[in-house]
Amino acid sequence: STFLYCDQLVSDFEKVIETPIINKSSVYYTGVDLGTAYIVLAVLDENYQPVAGAYRFASVVKDGMVVDYIGAIRIVKELKQEIEEKLGTELIYAAAALPPGTDTLDSGAIKNVVQAAGFEITNILDEPTAANAVLKIKDGAIIDIGGGTTGIAILKDGKVIYVADEPTGGTHFSLVISGAYKMSFDEADVYKRDFKNHRELIPVIRPVIEKVSTIISRHIKKYSVKELYLVGGTCCLEGIEDIIAKQTKLPTYKPQNPMFVTPLGIALNC
Ligand code: ATP
Incomplete structure (x- = not known):
């Protein structure tokens, strides 16, 4: 099927949102998606396999712009802590994405939110490029x-x-x-x-x-x-x-x- 890799990855991810996989990965990679409706954190291990995830309904972003800066930081921090407690490890590295056509000003805001929540930013990419890494x-x-x-x-x-x-x-x-x-x-x-x-x-x-x-x-x-x-x-x-x-x-x-x-x-x- 067209979506073999995607369907497997997403279904593995849905499982670890419920029950995280606690392993001895040398590194964890977190994806932070700040959306209009949801903030999602997806955590992969050193083999790029999903091990944990969490999401929250939130109204901190409108039309790709962070409108509630403090609220966004608080939620990302809370989701990060929630996952860290479950995995028994600190999450250090994160990447984030921007909606297509968002200017550099918003890239700054999103970067600041993710950093203020305690992550080290490794990459900021555009959403379609992110989606296509899976599709x-x-x-x-x-x-x-x-x-x-x-x-x-x-x-x-x-x-x-x-x-x-x-x-x-x-x-x-x-x-x-x-x-x-x-x-x-x-x-x-x-x-x-x-x-x-x-x-x-x-x-x-x-x-x-x-x-x-x-x-x-x-x-x-x-x-x-x-x-x-x-x-x-x-x-x-x-x-x-x-x-x-x-x-x-x-x-x-x-x-x-x-x-x-x-x-x-x-x-x-x-
Ligand atoms: P945006 O991309 O506009 O910034 P976002 O990243 O928060 O927003 P998504 O998380 O992709 O967007 O989608 C959120 C939308 O999907 C919400 O409007 C929500 O009501 C809708 N949605 C979620 N689950 C379902 C479902 N099972 N059936 C129909 N709609 C759904």
């Missing part, structure tokens, strides 16, 4: 539908040749559900994340998926993109790939769990 795609476009934004990265011969980030993501799906079901935003978000509700929700959120599809088509039209690869938490929605494929008229693939691809890719580049 290993040569040609096509990676579509990262997160909480706040949709990132588009076009790859040619394994290299990122074009990136864009647009402010439509999972938050907008939750807003639409909140309106349609008369739920609070938080209730709608919980309802949306439950796989049991996906089939029922698709007709309600179809217009938002179509909007995302239009955004994708607009960005890729100057390039001869032949395939789309979906990552990001919003792509957990069952059936989203079929609507995007139909709208963009392109074969659209997604790994078993699109949610932790980027944080694992960040850790791989630590």
Whole structure:
């Protein structure tokens, strides 16, 4: 399958979030993903195998910008400590990533957050490059539908040749559900994340998926993109790939769990 490595890595990671692997690795590599919806820490051992992970729902980043600096530091620190206690070791090295198209100013902010939380920064890379360390795609476009934004990265011969980030993501799906079901935003978000509700929700959120599809088509039209690869938490929605494929008229693939691809890719580049 296209996603053999990715699916194995993500499924190993999901297991160690629950039950960490305590081994005598000489070094640990941490990937810190500061997202609009979640902050994720992924920890790999000296063989680049997942050994631990933790994540927290947080609103410290908006449109790729750190808006709650103190809150971001506190959460990264807490997640770091939580994992350190479980592993019985100190985490020293970390890498972080930036959404496509973010300027150097934000790279400074993200770097400062990770350092202030007690890490030594080894690398700051862009999110699509991180995701592709796991997906290993040569040609096509990676579509990262997160909480706040949709990132588009076009790859040619394994290299990122074009990136864009647009402010439509999972938050907008939750807003639409909140309106349609008369739920609070938080209730709608919980309802949306439950796989049991996906089939029922698709007709309600179809217009938002179509909007995302239009955004994708607009960005890729100057390039001869032949395939789309979906990552990001919003792509957990069952059936989203079929609507995007139909709208963009392109074969659209997604790994078993699109949610932790980027944080694992960040850790791989630590
Ligand atoms: P961004 O990339 O915009 O900065 P982020 O990195 O926090 O945000 P992700 O963690 O990739 O984004 O995705 C978060 C989004 O995914 C949220 O809107 C969340 O509601 C949604 N999401 C998570 N799990 C599911 C699920 N099982 N079904 C549907 N949506 C989900």
